[in-house]
Amino acid sequence: MEYVIEVENLKKSFGNKEVLRGISLKIKAGESYVVIGGSGSGKSVLIKCILGLIEPDGGIIKINGKDTSKMSQKELFKARLKCGVLYQGGALFDSLNVIDNVSFGLIYGYGMSQKEAYKIAIEKLESVDLDESVAKIYPAELSGGMSKRVALARAIATDPSIIFFDEPTTGLDPITSGTINDLIVRCTKEMGISAVSITHDINSLKHISDRVGLLFNGSFIWEGTNKELMSTDNPYVVQFINGNAKGPFTEK
Amino acid sequence: MILDRIGRLFISFLASIGNLTLFSIKSLAAGFMPPYYWKQILGQAVQIGYFSLPVVGMTALFTGMAMTLQCYAGFSEFTAENAIPSVVMIAMTRELGPVLAALMVAGRLGASMTAEIGTMKVTEQIDALTTLSVNSYKYLVFPRILTGTLLLPFLVFIDDVIGILGGYLVGVYYLNFNAANYIRNTFESMATWDIVSGLIKGAVFGFVICLMGCYQGYSSKGGAEGVGRATTNSVVASSIMILLLDGILTFVLF
Numbered sequence: 001m002e003y004v005i006e007v008e009n010l011k012k013s014f015g016n017k018e019v020l021r022g023i024s025l026k027i028k029a030g031e032s033y034v035v036i037g038g039s040g041s042g043k044s045v046l047i048k049c050i051l052g053l054i055e056p057d058g059g060i061i062k063i064n065g066k067d068t069s070k071m072s073q074k075e076l077f078k079a080r081l082k083c084g085v086l087y088q089g090g091a092l093f094d095s096l097n098v099i100d101n102v103s104f105g106l107i108y109g110y111g112m113s114q115k116e117a118y119k120i121a122i123e124k125l126e127s128v129d130l131d132e133s134v135a136k137i138y139p140a141e142l143s144g145g146m147s148k149r150v151a152l153a154r155a156i157a158t159d160p161s162i163i164f165f166d167e168p169t170t171g172l173d174p175i176t177s178g179t180i181n182d183l184i185v186r187c188t189k190e191m192g193i194s195a196v197s198i199t200h201d202i203n204s205l206k207h208i209s210d211r212v213g214l215l216f217n218g219s220f221i222w223e224g225t226n227k228e229l230m231s232t233d234n235p236y237v238v239q240f241i242n243g244n245a246k247g248p249f250t251e252k
Numbered sequence: 253m254i255l256d257r258i259g260r261l262f263i264s265f266l267a268s269i270g271n272l273t274l275f276s277i278k279s280l281a282a283g284f285m286p287p288y289y290w291k292q293i294l295g296q297a298v299q300i301g302y303f304s305l306p307v308v309g310m311t312a313l314f315t316g317m318a319m320t321l322q323c324y325a326g327f328s329e330f331t332a333e334n335a336i337p338s339v340v341m342i343a344m345t346r347e348l349g350p351v352l353a354a355l356m357v358a359g360r361l362g363a364s365m366t367a368e369i370g371t372m373k374v375t376e377q378i379d380a381l382t383t384l385s386v387n388s389y390k391y392l393v394f395p396r397i398l399t400g401t402l403l404l405p406f407l408v409f410i411d412d413v414i415g416i417l418g419g420y421l422v423g424v425y426y427l428n429f430n431a432a433n434y435i436r437n438t439f440e441s442m443a444t445w446d447i448v449s450g451l452i453k454g455a456v457f458g459f460v461i462c463l464m465g466c467y468q469g470y471s472s473k474g475g476a477e478g479v480g481r482a483t484t485n486s487v488v489a490s491s492i493m494i495l496l497l498d499g500i501l502t503f504v505l506f
Contacts, residue, residue, distance in 0.1 A: 048379070051379075051383055052382075053379050053383070054381060074379075077385040077387075078385070080382070080384075081384075081385045083383060084383075085379075085380065085383045087376045087379065087380060088376070089375055089376065091375060091376040091379065091380040092375070092377075093372075093377055093380070093381075094371070094372075104384055104386075105384040105385065106386065108384065108386045108391075109384055109385035109386065111287075124320050125407075154384075156335050158384075184406050
């Protein structure tokens with residue numbers, strides 16, 4: 001079985017607080033894996049550790065079969081080009097317009113000429129249902145939904161094999177959320193990109209996931225497929241999905 | 253209890269020095285390795301060298317004018333007015349030029365660097381740079397440090413010239429000095445080392461302002477409030493460092 005991401009016994013603490021307690025995770029090529037869990041359960045830390053933005057205290061992370069801890073800085077940067085990230089707030093560069101944002105990785109990462117990179121950037125904008133008319137607009141002038149689309153176009157511009165979605169629908173209205181969900185599904189199903197997502201949005205979860213992992217206190221307490229998620233009687237999952245105030249999550 | 257607190261403060265001070273040193277090594281090491289981001293370097297050069305000119309020039313002009321007036325008030329009691337052009341020349345080139353230019357740049361640019369980089373940090377734009385395979389130290393920090401170190405001496409030189417010109421304007425047009433005598437006295441007291449030492453100070457101050465501005469931006473945490481706090485820290489720390497280093501450099505250079 002070919003895995004794009006393999007995480008074994010990943011540990012991370014901040015001071016005395018143990019955020020990740022020996023997490024293991026394997027994601028297959030073309031699979032959409034969604035991590036769910038309460039606030040502060042370690043979801044973002046997990047993604048940041050995989051991306052090398054936070055150094056873990058222990059464990060092994062492999063991207064496309066290569067151990068990231070054994071990679072040189074150059075190899076790590078190269079590996080990151082194969083990972084797209086859609087940040088929660090978009091994280092578009094304020095000082096650059098839309099086209100420069102989308103073509104950024106192509107110019108600085110792949111060393112493409114501006115002309116070549118702009119051509120690809122326009123194609124990527126079109127693939128997220130935007131067109132050339134937004135190219136010269138600055139991020140501050142974009143609506144929430146548009147800014148998420150531009151961020152998605154930037155994430156797929158370098159033709160990544162894995163995309164990380166950090167709460168992709170947070171702060172969006174239900175219709176725009178639906179559009180973003182469709183775009184995520186299009187990325188995974190049509191483009192064959194593997195996806196790791198974090199979400200609190202149950203609708204989005206049902207829509208985009210192949211497999212789901214529930215993170216609680218720094219460990220996965222449940223893992224299963226999208227179908228199993230809906231039929232499981234695991235009390236943690238049931239409380240999370242139904243949004244109940246009472247249950248094992250809130251018991252001390 | 254008090255010892256415990258002093259100990260903690262001392263350890264935290266040492267940790268900050270260590271972090272700042274690591275930060276500067278990382279930035280310089282990344283910056284000197286190819287590829288070079290010329291567009292960023294040029295952009296920062298315009299920000300630091302060109303857009304700082306009005307504020308630096310205005311400060312120098314009024315300081316030169318005020319100094320001439322103050323000197324006149326004191327020196328005229330001893331009929332030593334002829335020494336005024338020399339005093340203005342020496343004070344501007346050795347001390348006031350570099351220190352004033354640096355303090356103005358710290359207020360204007362140090363603060364804006366921290367605010368810009370701090371906002372990028374809290375909105376995950378720096379993470380985005382990294383995941384797009386760009387070394388953020390090379391892209392954001394090095395161009396600022398390089399242009400700050402190279403261009404602050406230029407601003408200091410402009411500051412010196414405008415300050416001396418301010419003194420000349422007040423001396424000749426308000427205090428009725430003879431223009432030719434004023435200019436002769438000014439040039440007679442001009443020493444190359446005074447000017448060069450001021451430029452050296454300028455380069456050191458430029459490095460410190462940009463390093464501190466970027467470091468505080470990178471250390472920002474917790475949204476708008478954190479960025480605001482980091483901006484204040486940046487200006488205060490840069491200003492203190494400028495005055496402290498000015499004292500040390502004066503001892504070393506003279």
